[in-house]
Amino acid sequence: MDALDTTERVVQYCVRHGLIDGVELDIERLIERNQYLTLKKKPLPDGIDAYIKETKPNHFEIGVNAKHSRTRQRFSMAHEFAHYQLHRENLNGLAEGERILHRSDERNHLEYQANDFAASMLMPEELFRSEVIRMNGDVTELAKRFGVSPLALRYRAKSLGMKGHGV
Template sequence: MRPTPPGYQSKLPKMLSSALDTAERVLEYCKNHDLLTDYDAANIEDLIARDEALSLVYVDLQDKDAYIKCNSDEDFEIGINKRHHRNRQRFSMAHEYGHYQLHRSDIKRMAVGERILHRDGEINPVERQANNFAANLLMPEASVRKALKAASNDVATAAKLLQVSIAALDFRLANLGLNNGK
């Protein structure tokens, strides 16, 4: 790579949020823009705040987790249940951000106030994609391993370090084949 001359300013546009269509690309963007947590996961709230087309609101959603809605082609709103624990809110933000990146053209047709975690085992492919996207943003494999090491393989402590729920971390560990950190 050639060195940048002093005073040079690129005329190339900054990376468009629509180019962040994989968790890996989002994490790379976060790394390049100082948007990572202490455990190298996405700082999801700051990431959402940086996108001019997104707004984040905390509302009473009763039994719903979160929603994303399209107000116009350049105006999307992520709503998070203000009653939920902060770690649950973070996963909801990441899940809805996943819909924004992966399913943006379909958001107008999605039900507002969807359920994010389907504990009855029923989940459609679109929701599974958003859940996986969120898990990869908040719990990248290297971050999970780093937190588990710092927590002496105690899942509850590692979940606190990663700022996620124990249930979310257990699910991620199973998906990574780490069998509760062992």
């Protein structure tokens, strides 16, 4: 599990362990399979999507706002999982609790990295591009297929340089 430091490795791991159903990656089960991570869904204060914090040495808790939609929770889980995989050594420097995937010039490099990792993991490029073609760029249907919000889907399309109405 420690070697899941690239989205390609995460996706390959998920395929090998049956954590991808069609095109939707089961981020919740991926987190639960890691003995060093605990996932908690609970109501969080307004303006907070999720957090990750170290609860004891090398053990971390990912908290996700239970008041949010399933798709928002999935992206939040993926974002915090990305922080765990990429920024584990620097987690104490992150704010406890954050808003995820919101347009802001104040976002730092670690947040952009976590958003990109989350989007790439939930919507792998090759699969994403083929599904966009197969579904004629229908944002609503594509978002359902990947289990993400239309905002997350558009974020991924933009990051891949895709242009057009919707996607």
